[in-house]
Amino acid sequence: MRVNKIKFAAVAMFAAAALTLSGCASGGGNDNIVSVNGSEPQNPLITTNTNEVGGGLILDNIYAGLVYYDAKGNPVDDMAKSITSKDNTVWDIKIKDGWKFTNGEAVTASSYVDAWQYGALLSHAQLNSYYFDTIQGFSYDKDSKLTGLKVVSPTEFTVTLSAPQSDFPLRLGYSGFYPLPKAFFKNPKAFGENPIGNGPYKLAEKGAWKHNVDISLVKNPDYQGARKALNGGLKIVFYATLDAAYADLQSDNLDVMAGIPDSALKTYQSDLGKRAVMQGAAIFQSFTIPGRLPHFSGAEGQLRRAAISMAINRQEIIDKIFNGTRQPAADFTSPVIAGWSKTLAGADVLKYNPTEAKKLWAEANKISPWSGSFQIGYNADGGHQGWVDAVTNSIKNTLGIDASGAPTATFAEFRTAITDKTIKTAFRTGWQADYPALSNFLEPLYQTAAGANDGQYSNPAVDKLFTEANSAKSLDAANKLFQQAQEVLLKDLPAIPMWYGITDGGYGTKVSNVKFGWNSVPILYNVVKN
Amino acid sequence: MSGYILRRILQAIPVFFGTTLLIYFMVFAMPGDPIVALFGDKGVNPATAAILRHQYHLDQPFIMQYLIYIGGIFHGDFGTSFSGQPVGNILAQTFPVTIRLSMIAVVVEMVVGIGVGLVAGLRKGKWFDATSLAGSLLLISVPIFVIGFVLQYIFAIKLGWAKATVSGDAPLNELILPGIVLASISIAYIVRLTRASVIETAGQDFVRTAYSKGLSRSRVVRVHILRNSLIPVVTYLSIDFGVLLVGATVTEGIFNVPGVGRTLYQAIIRGEGPTVVSFVTVMVLIYLAVNLLTDLLYAALDPRIRYGK
Numbered sequence: 001m002r003v004n005k006i007k008f009a010a011v012a013m014f015a016a017a018a019l020t021l022s023g024c025a026s027g028g029g030n031d032n033i034v035s036v037n038g039s040e041p042q043n044p045l046i047t048t049n050t051n052e053v054g055g056g057l058i059l060d061n062i063y064a065g066l067v068y069y070d071a072k073g074n075p076v077d078d079m080a081k082s083i084t085s086k087d088n089t090v091w092d093i094k095i096k097d098g099w100k101f102t103n104g105e106a107v108t109a110s111s112y113v114d115a116w117q118y119g120a121l122l123s124h125a126q127l128n129s130y131y132f133d134t135i136q137g138f139s140y141d142k143d144s145k146l147t148g149l150k151v152v153s154p155t156e157f158t159v160t161l162s163a164p165q166s167d168f169p170l171r172l173g174y175s176g177f178y179p180l181p182k183a184f185f186k187n188p189k190a191f192g193e194n195p196i197g198n199g200p201y202k203l204a205e206k207g208a209w210k211h212n213v214d215i216s217l218v219k220n221p222d223y224q225g226a227r228k229a230l231n232g233g234l235k236i237v238f239y240a241t242l243d244a245a246y247a248d249l250q251s252d253n254l255d256v257m258a259g260i261p262d263s264a265l266k267t268y269q270s271d272l273g274k275r276a277v278m279q280g281a282a283i284f285q286s287f288t289i290p291g292r293l294p295h296f297s298g299a300e301g302q303l304r305r306a307a308i309s310m311a312i313n314r315q316e317i318i319d320k321i322f323n324g325t326r327q328p329a330a331d332f333t334s335p336v337i338a339g340w341s342k343t344l345a346g347a348d349v350l351k352y353n354p355t356e357a358k359k360l361w362a363e364a365n366k367i368s369p370w371s372g373s374f375q376i377g378y379n380a381d382g383g384h385q386g387w388v389d390a391v392t393n394s395i396k397n398t399l400g401i402d403a404s405g406a407p408t409a410t411f412a413e414f415r416t417a418i419t420d421k422t423i424k425t426a427f428r429t430g431w432q433a434d435y436p437a438l439s440n441f442l443e444p445l446y447q448t449a450a451g452a453n454d455g456q457y458s459n460p461a462v463d464k465l466f467t468e469a470n471s472a473k474s475l476d477a478a479n480k481l482f483q484q485a486q487e488v489l490l491k492d493l494p495a496i497p498m499w500y501g502i503t504d505g506g507y508g509t510k511v512s513n514v515k516f517g518w519n520s521v522p523i524l525y526n527v528v529k530n
Numbered sequence: 531m532s533g534y535i536l537r538r539i540l541q542a543i544p545v546f547f548g549t550t551l552l553i554y555f556m557v558f559a560m561p562g563d564p565i566v567a568l569f570g571d572k573g574v575n576p577a578t579a580a581i582l583r584h585q586y587h588l589d590q591p592f593i594m595q596y597l598i599y600i601g602g603i604f605h606g607d608f609g610t611s612f613s614g615q616p617v618g619n620i621l622a623q624t625f626p627v628t629i630r631l632s633m634i635a636v637v638v639e640m641v642v643g644i645g646v647g648l649v650a651g652l653r654k655g656k657w658f659d660a661t662s663l664a665g666s667l668l669l670i671s672v673p674i675f676v677i678g679f680v681l682q683y684i685f686a687i688k689l690g691w692a693k694a695t696v697s698g699d700a701p702l703n704e705l706i707l708p709g710i711v712l713a714s715i716s717i718a719y720i721v722r723l724t725r726a727s728v729i730e731t732a733g734q735d736f737v738r739t740a741y742s743k744g745l746s747r748s749r750v751v752r753v754h755i756l757r758n759s760l761i762p763v764v765t766y767l768s769i770d771f772g773v774l775l776v777g778a779t780v781t782e783g784i785f786n787v788p789g790v791g792r793t794l795y796q797a798i799i800r801g802e803g804p805t806v807v808s809f810v811t812v813m814v815l816i817y818l819a820v821n822l823l824t825d826l827l828y829a830a831l832d833p834r835i836r837y838g839k
Binding site: 041122453 | 566569570572574576578581582585613614620624683687690693695782783784792793796800
């Protein structure tokens with residue numbers, strides 16, 4: 001009797017569980033709100049302090065700056081009426097009249113100038129301060145007002161740079177350059193929780209940012225620019241793992257997904273069919289060999305670097321490790337950027353050529369015989385082990401030397417060793433463009449003493465070409481000079497280019513018109529709910 | 531009894547201080563500068579980094595940082611995370627969710643585990659017993675994330691009976707599937723534990739006495755066998771609750787539960803001292819409380835156990 005009771009109870013419980021589970025499966029029907037996956041912003045939502053994709057996705061949708069980038073990466077005027085300069089040094093910027101922040105404040109030239117001053121000031125410790133370092137008056141060492149910013153009228157201001165920069169307008173779409181209302185300066189901390197912007201969307205209500213959970217945005221009816229939302233709002237859900245987000249996408253609980261987890265790379269195109277996305281991205285991967293490592297400087301260094309580069313079978317690694325979802329590098333930038341070229345002089349050094357590699361390595365050994373092992377450092381928590389091991393194996397098998405990966409446990413530890421210059425091996429480096437220009441892939445990385453020049457590379461010839469490119473009269477002329485600079489880089493190989501990243505993602509059955517931009521971010525204001 | 535409880539609570543205080551000091555030291559001793567990680571792959575501006583370090587007291591010696599943190603706790607201030615959020619808020623948001631999830635898992639493993647184990651023990655050697663042994667072996671050998679992904683795929687994606695992920699408010703009905711996944715391996719252990727305990731108790735003298743006194747089978751099983759078999763099971767359950775709190779990380783990742791697991795994982799990776807220490811301290815305190823409750827439960831289950839005398 002007791003046993004029967006237990007069996008009965010078990011069956012009843014299962015039925016109850018099934019009913020409750022099914023009751024919540026019907027959750028959905030979010031009337032014109034598009035759901036997309038995101039990640040919890042690392043910092044409060046302040047434009048001058050946000051440098052990662054989680055916060056960036058939100059800010060790019062609630063703010064409108066001077067320009068925005070279309071899908072191809074071309075700058076299109078958002079609030080700007082005109083951005084002109086006679087000498088690439090003094091820029092005159094006129095903005096459209098009548099725009100408002102969602103709290104009623106007017107967006108004026110001061111909204112821009114005050115925001116930029118805030119971001120640049122040293123004691124504010126804003127992570128994006130380096131964005132303003134080309135403006136006159138900027139200082140990395142002490143509090144210094146940007147003397148190069150002048151408000152001429154509520155709809156006009158001028159920017160004087162400390163050196164000419166031909167692609168300055170290209171940078172102005174980056175989130176660090178957005179305007180900020182006076183409400184921000186009254187209380188930056190509270191503002192970071194409930195930011196007020198002037199873009200296609202606004203926060204659905206106060207407290208719409210539920211930390212580690214999601215953030216809800218609604219269409220901003222007062223937005224006057226060209227990015228008018230074709231849907232009623234966005235729900236950005238913060239997922240712990242891409243796998244969880246992909247599960248939601250498959251069960252149509254998520255509308256748009258940026259990124260595909262490794263576990264689904266082989267199957268997502270057949271799972272989603274036409275709704276799968278795969279296109280180029282402004283992402284460049286390499287590994288850097290600092291010049292201070294023994295055997296890697298001077299003429300010997302050039303031979304060894306070229307040998308190592310030619311000892312790597314990039315296409316095979318891409319096919320085996322990444323299932324074909326990368327493109328072998330032909331330069332130091334990205335194919336989605338205007339001015340990219342795959343026919344630079346010396347680009348052959350990036351092709352697999354074991355005979356030539358062995359020959360160059362032997363020549364280097366004549367200068368000074370090789371000893372020890374070649375290692376590539378990486379952070380173990382970033383999923384890089386697969387390709388690093390494949391690359392070092394390729395080097396080992398081709399050149400016959402000892403080669404392996406050298407993992408560090410966390411990203412923090414890895415980057416600290418690089419910044420402190422205590423790392424004793426080559427190390428993985430990568431770059432995702434902040435704005436779609438060749439200069440963004442080159443100057444921060446290979447200019448002498450530049451911020452992200454992790455290998456401390458320095459070549460006055462390259463610096464000179466950069467300066468000339470910045471003073472060029474047209475973008476085409478500038479790009480030709482950047483290409484020449486890259487041809488020098490292909491001889492020196494401060495970093496060994498590996499491949500370009502791709503943009504992958506997908507969308508569900510409830511939406512259409514989903515396109516991804518040059519920066520791998522879906523263009524959400526154009527998404528239509530079926 | 532109340533003296534016993536008071537003693538246990540007082541013992542918890544040095545444990546609290548010892549744990550916080552130890553964990554804080556371990557986070558502090560972790561190599562790598564969390565401020566550098568904030569800059570990502572872009573270059574670090576040394577002056578900005580210095581200001582940020584000062585803001586988070588990271589430029590002070592370890593013992594100063596610890597004392598600042600402890601001092602803050604007595605004001606109810608658990609520190610601030612890098613994203614500007616007070617850790618107290620993060621605790622208040624995430625712990626209830628993980629506790630709910632763990633409780634569902636405990637209820638499931640209790641009901642299913644004890645139920646199956648009891649029947650298997652009473653009918654030792656019969657088909658039910660053999661099947662449950664084989665089934666529990668299968669559950670133990672399959673890794674939890676495999677169980678998680680498979681159940682998510684079958685029930686949420688293919689059949690659509692449940693949502694694939696848990697939404698922000700984490701209501702109880704959405705936590706059932708993750709709770710079952712979380713409980714799956716423990717069910718296997720509890721079945722075996724209960725079964726072994728029931729077999730042993732059923733062979734005791736007092737059970738034979740109870741039967742020979744003419745008590746109904748139902749009463750003997752319920753009052754005499756079950757209650758006395760439960761002590762090892764209750765011990766396991768209380769340890770398991772603590773393990774579930776922490777180990778829910780994998781399940782929380784699969785179902786995107788907004789709980790302790792992933793928040794703690796991210797805080798560890800980013801090197802956020804106050805967050806990690808606060809979370810771990812609360813976990814330790816919960817663990818201590820559960821242990822105390824378990825010990826008190828022993829007295830309720832087995833009249834031979836008494837405290838305070």
